[in-house]
Amino acid sequence: MCSCSCSHEGHEHDHNHGHEHHADALIPVIGVVTDIRVDTPDVKTFRVTAPEGGICFEYMPGQCAMLSIPAVGEAMFSITSSPTNREFMEFSIKKCGTLTDWLHQIEPEQELTIRGPYGNGFPVDDALAGQDLLFIAGGIGLAPLRSVINYCLHHRDRYGSIDIVYGARSSSDLVDIDELKNIWPTLENTNVHLTIDREEEGWDGHVGFVPSYVKELDFSLDKTVLLCGPPIMIKFTLASLQEMGFDKTQVYTTMELKMKCGVGKCGRCNIGSKYVCKDGPVFRCDELDELPDEY
Amino acid sequence: MSAQILTVKMENIGNLFKAIAADQKLYLPLEQAGQVQFLPYDPADDSQKVRLDVLNTVRSAKDLFFPQSENMVAFKKQGKKIDIIENREKVEAFTVFGVRACDARSFDILDRVFLSEPVDVSYAERRARGTVVTLACNEPEETCFCETFGIDAAKPDGDITTWIADGLLWWQANTNKGVKLTDKLLSVDAGLFVDSTGEAKALEEQQEKIREIISQLPLHGLSLEYFHKEELKTIFNSPKWQELSEACIGCGTCTFVCPTCQCYDIRDYDTGNGVQRYRCWDSCMYSDFVMMAHGNPRTSQVERFRQRFMHKLVYYPANNEGIFSCVGCGRCLAKCPSSMNIVKVAKTIGGEANV
Amino acid sequence: MQNADREINKEKISVAEMAKQILEQGRADRLMGWKRGEFFYDNSPAVFENLSELDDFVYDLFCGSNLSKFLVKESRKDGKIAVLLKPCDRYSFNQLVKEHRIIKDNVLPVEIDCDGMLDIDKIRALGIKGIKKITVDGDQLQIDTVYGPKTCAREDVLLMKCLTCKDRVGGDRFELVKEIEAMSSVERYEFWRSELSKCIRCNACRNVCPACTCEKCVFDNDKSGIANKANTDSFEESLYHMIRAFHVAGRCTDCGECTRVCPQNIPLHLINRKIIKDLNEFYGEYQAGEDDFSKGPLTRFDLDDVEPDIVMERGGNK
């Protein structure tokens, strides 16, 4: 482990691999937006690299980063790219406030500040290893899962079957990524199940909410589930899974609370005695039962 | 550590302050517009009034290590380019004199937050450069309940402990930093202190007196037994939070005067020719504290009020071997506009043990 | 027009008895009063819903807090709430009714007498520590402490607002304002610099202020350009206090709560009193909250209103 207390704590870290070295976890580095993709009417995916190219820091699937435009705002975002990608990092960002509005009107070459990685990430090398995986995402919830999915596909032999259930309000709200349409469905032992909330012209796929779709799909109960999306969707999908016979210990999800520091000190993101920025954002659903109902 | 006990006559205490301030900043409890604050001592300014009789400053000594607001980093934006300019204040060595036992213990509580990985650099720097000289409490207030937390007002922690007894200031170094400061003072002025080791009867009597008073205070024997992590959800779900929080006006005073409150905000300020990022104290009592895109998980003052006291009495201890995040300084008792405070909470929620 | 109906203590029974009768006779569903504290001086505002809760009811020398502002929230709940109003509190209540912040149909205002409330901080400032009990002995207070008995004059430890109570004669509330006006600009700057730099921006003054009931205060609005949580520089703390004083101008009833709650004992009421004094001089004597219907000096326009340049004429730029 790196002996400095820099933000890259906990990972192999070469002080000379590019960006300036900081001793302070709260001080960001510069990232350059090299590409912007429109995914849905209110979600864009931003490709970010260090000024000299490559990723800004090492991270694991499910971890997050604080992005900021100084004087506009700073907010936490899941890193949606897989760490196996050494060229760039990606963030899928929903337009919903000061910073995200601003980011939605920038153009490539724009610099921003970035610090991280924050959070625990998914247990890709422990609990998930060797398992059949069921990914369930709603809306922007695909962002953190995409990182894990690509990570698992990169290390395909370490995991069993992979099923991906993804739903959104309408077909235009389904994040328009290449993988979803052209790559994942074509891979061996990998299935993609898409759904939208309401009937729509030109859509011949499944219609219905994610929680009921999951039930219809009648998955075998030995899978490990990774569940991400809006709080309400998580709540109902978890209930569906339990009705089907899944145990909460089989289900991992991510929590979202207001964050400022990202390192468990500013006191902002706690649920009971756990800090979502440090002890989360990934929780096993049975762990959530231990926490007070305040999220 | 050496048990050497030095004394200096109270009438010569000015010489001691001058000697300490000779090559570093010295913070003393000074009077400012009728209130007492830890402010930089200026030997040349004889209008300054040192108040060693006042127990607790309104702003606790945490301000010196975790200031109410401090610059973190600056940015320059030019077109699509952003430059990061590190401009955090460089911390010079300093000493603070007159810290009470409760505030001295609050540093341990903050250390567990700010010195755990990843270390908070600016707090760590201030802790490393600052020497803490504590002063025993000859006259504790009725609001004091440091004893509940195993704090001995007659023998405060700190790099150096001092007492006032028998017209003398008694001085004992506890840590290497304390010994270093003592040695430096002696090297500048060998006659500053008298070695009173082994002749500390007056000091011991004073300590006895303090402990005697503490045992007579109204909050003596306050029990926090009920507050442990096994009861987390029961306490959280107690219906009593409703009535307890009724009078709370969400001002945040309790959090700002509290020596153990740690919450902060990070904000940007457009200076006109750049952007200054600073951090400042924040309060979980404020309505927008956890406001976010999909709403506010703490919609009313009941939840915010509960958060503050749950943090002090349950959450922090759950993460820190049962240590409470309160040192019984009594500031929230004395300063809340509605007279709500941690003691009322502890007695109402943790009822049984306190009747 | 006339003020909303009031409950007045005609029979001169004790306030506790009044409170009991109101709940007993069902004249209100709830009653807002004060609840006994941990010590004898730390009473808290509280809502009582039934007779057994009234066991903790208290009305004594430490009920300085003004209950009016709580009604902004309480009057929006179901049922009728009775509220105890000291003479000074009635002004805030009226003003809040006037501003439609209190739904008056849901409130039963109850006027109670008051002989002046004590300020525990003033007692402490006399160096009296470890306070256990206080007994009133004519003009004197006998104070029982951990460090033996002490005494002090009652008048010396009354709350600031009680010294110039609108219900009592005597005391020029503008005395200190005049002293400050008489200072040179340098002295005046120094005075406020020294006072205001003690501010810890805890917001107690704003949150307690019955005139500050904005749903979103400018200082909490990130988009206002003046949102801040800390005194980032010495300019900012003055900015906060001055902006606030202007926002409450003409509506401030001089209830004295801001000064009572300030943990740093900043005499905030002097800023508001300066504005009140100016308003009186410009537009004629006016007491905000005197009634719950009339228009205030700044919300009314008369052809003979003063012109802004009066400020220059009066030497405002000296």
Ligand SMILES: Cc1cc2nc3c(=O)[nH]c(=O)nc-3n(C[C@H](O)[C@H](O)[C@H](O)COP(=O)(O)OP(=O)(O)OC[C@H]3O[C@@H](n4cnc5c(N)ncnc54)[C@H](O)[C@@H]3O)c2cc1C
């Ligand atoms: C661990 C984690 C991972 C995340 N990952 C992603 C991701 O991958 N993609 C993504 O798009 N988002 C993600 N988010 C959410 C993102 O951080 C928030 O949406 C963030 O608020 C956006 O910042 P903003 O400045 O645009 O919004 P803000 O300006 O902060 O506003 C967000 C919303 O909160 C409200 N609000 C904020 N402050 C106030 C206030 N004081 N008063 C009233 N209302 C207020 C606003 O009205 C608005 O609706 C994540 C959050 C967390 C914690």
Ligand code: SF4
């Ligand atoms: S709480 Fe204890 S240490 Fe603090 S001032 Fe009171 S007696 Fe001293």
Ligand code: SF4
């Ligand atoms: S408990 Fe008291 S000091 Fe704290 S926020 Fe509430 S009213 Fe303010």
Ligand code: SF4
């Ligand atoms: S909670 Fe109150 S008594 Fe405890 S340390 Fe904080 S201010 Fe002091």
Ligand code: SF4
């Ligand atoms: S300071 Fe001004 S904006 Fe804020 S609550 Fe008071 S009147 Fe409203």
Ligand code: FES
């Ligand atoms: S974001 Fe600061 S504690 Fe989690």
